[in-house]
Amino acid sequence: MATTTIKRVYGYLAEFDSPQALAKAAEKVRDAGFNKWDAHSPYPIHGMDGAMGMGRSKLPWFVFFGGLTGFCTAFCLAYFTQVLIYPTVVQGKPANIFTVPAFFPIMFELTILFSAFTTLFGLLGMIQLPRLNHPLFESENFARVTDDGFFISVEAADTQFSQENTRKFLEEIGGANIELIEEEL
């Protein structure tokens, strides 16, 4: 039985030789109006957000509500069980609204715990990980992104993408080792 692999173009990958060159090129890709593209580097580069025209991450908002949930959970857990369901008088300490200060440590800890979990899962949601593979890993050169390689990838899904013009554009802005990345379907 003959097997045929159908390939789909994912996009282009271009390499740049320094973080400064990467940022300069990113500014040009940004100004050319691309939307589905990314600048890859071994470490987060200061100033890349500006060069890519991106603002502050919205993650803190999720974490705020995560922390609030933790705080309320701890209050309800301690107050309902200690004051409403099973009032325990230990060493003459009250079991009413005045008991609440004794619950502060647990309210604090659960606020932190829920915030941390929200940070982790919120982040994974926003960066759309984990995933087992990605078309970019088809490129052998791309393995250097976690070592000392600086890359720009432009996706074919971008409305501005065209196989000839985008390649030319990436060459113009100084990209080297330009590769057409194809993913197997």
Add this chain to the structure above:
Amino acid sequence: MATGTTATSSGERNVLRRDALVLNNRSFAWITNRVCGIIENRQPLLWWILFLPCAALAAFGVAGLLSYLVSTGVGVWGNNNRVMWGWPIVNFVFWIGIGHAGTLISAILFLTRQNWRTSVNRAAEAMTIFAVMCAGLFPAFHVGRIWMAWFLAPIPNANAIWQNFKSPLLWDVFAVSTYFTVSLIFWFLGMVPDLASIRDRCKPGLRKLLYGIASLGWRGGNRQWRHYEMAYLLLAALSTPLVLSVHSVVSFDFATSVVPGWHTTIFPPYFVAGAIFGGFAMVLTLMIPARAIYGLHDLITMKHVDNMAKIILLTGSIVGYAYLMELFISYYGANKYEAAAFEKRVTGPFWWAYASMMFCNVVAPQAFWFKWCRQNLMVVMVVAMFVNIGMWFERFVIIVTTLPRMWLPGDWGDFSPTWVDIWTFIGTIGMFLALFLLFLRFLPCINIAEVKWTKEGAHVHDDGHQSDNEITERQYRGDEAVPTAG
């Protein structure tokens, strides 16, 4: 000793120049190679020489003796009616304290922009995780019937009994388990880009698959980095109050009781300072040999050792102040029980433990006032060892000199540990070191991405200001006009 020079030949302008964090201006590829090489190359013989005895001690002391304890009963420990906490809780407080330096380095030094943290934070965080694992064993088995330990968790149960949320012991359960969980998240998240580095260097196979899964499919795109950096900042901001709270809550176990010698308001800050103090000593104890064995001198420089020695000096002096203040208040407070407790502590049967504590924690670190001592690795190792021992004695003194001498003389008792106590503790040291050696063997022990981040010329503009050519998101969207030059 080689350090980065502060004054260079180019004259006065560079007098205030900071020491480079990565010496010899090593390239990005060199950093990746050196750190990943530790995992990829054969381990030196010394690794096996250290690992095998540690693993054997862990197997005997932790797995073996705790099985013996569970099958026989907690009576095999030396805890008795007077000293109901005994060695297990001494060891618990000791280990949990060790962890604090890891979180301090990873969170507080991150928030205060101390970039030198980048080459030691990974190992220090690993140390935190392993120390908290060792710590957790003791209270878990100290409950006596380990199969009932789930009573600590607020789960609806057939007895319809709920935990006492007013008790510091339950606060401790929440504080320590939160601390462990958050430290684990912080450690793992910080490691993701570096695990991807190892993944990208592996040949296809099981190794690549495992590191690939662990690195979550990280691609290093700025669309990932910007959220990642925010997450890291948030976790640092969450861990900072957390780490201060954990040892405070541990100290509440003591301070909220009415036992003379424990019932003092100085306990939380004193415990936290002591924890950081002991933790940094442990970081140095682990990192100085690791640096020598794996040739990490360009990444963990003498500046790092120097800075940690200074933190030991600072926190050691805070601890010394607390010891003296305790003595002063017991005299000045005119409470005869308090005074008696401290008199017994200093001159009683365990005077030698108190004297060891004073020497190791207060006198020994004073060597670090002198630059020569901070720059001499032998001296640093010796002082760090003194501090490790001294901090264990501190907890021993607090628990074992106080409980046998409470209010009523007729109630007084004595304490001596059993061989099971001693070997269980030695077993946890073996477990801690064995886990740390495994960490060095399988995980990137230096934060590769962050070390690259601190290198000169790693960023678009090293001054951190927006350039003329950069625009903000609002300007990009057209909500705001882009200012024109001139």
